[in-house]
Amino acid sequence: MKKINSFEEYQTEYARSVATPELFWAGKANSFYWYKKWDSVLNWNFNEPNVKWFEGGKLNITENCLDRHLKKRGDKTAITWVPNDPNEVSRHLSYKELHREVCKFSNVLRSNGAKKGDRICLYMPMVPELAIAVLACARIGAIHSVVFAGFSAQSLADRINDATCNIVITADGAFRGVKKIGLKAIVDEGLQQCDTVKKVIVLERTKEEVFMQEGRDVWWHEEMTSISDIRPAEAMNSEDTLFILYTSGSTGKPKGVVHTTAGYMVYAEYSFRNVFQYEDGDVYWCTADIGWITGHSYIIYGPLLAGATTMMFEGVPSYPDAGRFWDIVDKYQVNIFYTAPTAIRALQAKGLGFVKPYKLDSLKVIGTVGEPINEEAWQWYYEHIGKEKCPIVDTWWQTETGGIMISPLAGITDLKPTYATLPLPGIQPCLVDGDGEEIDGNNVSGNLCIKYPWPSMIRTTYGDHERCRQVYFSAYQDKYFTGDGCRRDENGFYRITGRVDDVINVSGHRIGTAEVEDAINTYEKVVESAVVGYPHEIKGQGIYAFVICDEEIKNEDTLKAAILTQVTQVIGPIAKPDKIQVVSGLPKTRSGKIMRRILRKVASGEANNLGDVSTLLDPSVVDKIKQGAI
């Protein structure tokens, strides 16, 4: 696949993608390997919604990630894995080796009863076997549902049940910094609530002792010995589901975002090559976890489709010290580096002493994703990591979009700190006002929507298509609504300002306030709670919980500790509130709705500027809340 090489080329390509989208995307799709080409490029309506790309086509994404490369770059490193412990040896898997492992593990899956269309849950550490398992699922046509290994047993069980998975792939444990996490024990606990799971495949990683249930649990390494390494890829239809990935919304439980095969594949490679300006031979490192969409699209699929060397890091940025990222960049001569603003801010706070010892001169392009990047962090990243010569690609996208939507193309698009700048070819963003009217012109703000389909967009929410319609396609006629607020400057550059719904973004992790409230409310002493986000120096947003209890609380510290434990058990440590305030009442309207606007102000330390509170049922609760603010 050819990439865009100049801004003029970007403009021409963009214009062509809008004027003749089907021709445009057919051109991109042509560079892949198809068992059978498509009959029609695109059929769509945003009312149901019903979006179909490359219908009639037959393909397998792993044929394109692996087999397609064997002749030309079989011995090239596909995955470089860097362990948590800097003293443990790293691993390098060539395209040939990765292909072989994927074929073998595909056979393991088959011999354990997996077939095309089955849902398989992956709950694993950041080790090459996670990528191997993802690709093996895709190779046999099973649908992978990766659950981030920081989620609790309860969250894991909810996701397994929602997708009715029949196999779980996990490990004995995971290393993360100084911590060791017993993944298998969490799986065992979760599976007490799941009756669809027939097999659990367990990778040995930490070598801690684990319980193995006779007839259900098998060891990865035992299954992999004496199994054939030949496994032709299953011919999939373009619109067959490739994976499900759960993400949080404003209401209810997390929903399973469904991505399908062909469109996702085409867009993953196209966006990867163009945004990062990937060139053959570049070493590429994305620090995300494969449990998130960033890891799916830009650790596994995008880079492997492009035949790149993609790095996987098992550890955390602060271990053994805050220089770890930069140590890895120098050691592996990383050319393209992609991380989250929260990591940049955390490392910036540790001081330049952890950056100075490193050269960082292999870097060509640096990127960010997951949340708005503030100007200070942008400048620090540009100056101290990119040494003022690496373009920063501030990439805006979502689990639902499957790939990067708005971003500079490295070295091609002008940069503007805190701006994701311009849409990729094929992406038609627009801003919409409160009445649902599209806002024309520049120097304007509104809600960000996309008004035309793109190949890697969400197709449905698993098991509940109506929810997909409701959440994304019902707010505005004929538009996909992102949930984000956005500004378009005088040059037409886009700046994403943050969520306009009840979703908060903590360290780049998306957390639904309703989910946290539900978790807090399961604690027996809590009667009601309200959760909002507030600006947090490192995390971007912090979680502030207001709770009402059923009795006078004698020891607030004990109560708070109990709430934190509860949230950790129901969701996971990432959803723990940073601040908990015990209140006697919440600001409610006469119809009983909580006025979150007021709580957000209190949580942000702006309680003196609350605006109109006259519609409240009992305006006096506001004063009490203000007095107790933390």
Ligand code: WT7
């Ligand atoms: C939400 C999506 C996409 C991979 C990681 C997050 C926010 C994402 C940016 C950015 C400002 C951003 C948005 C979006 N977001 N990238 N470059 N600038 N905000 O995926 O968990 O689905 O979250 O993250 O609010 O809606 P996700």
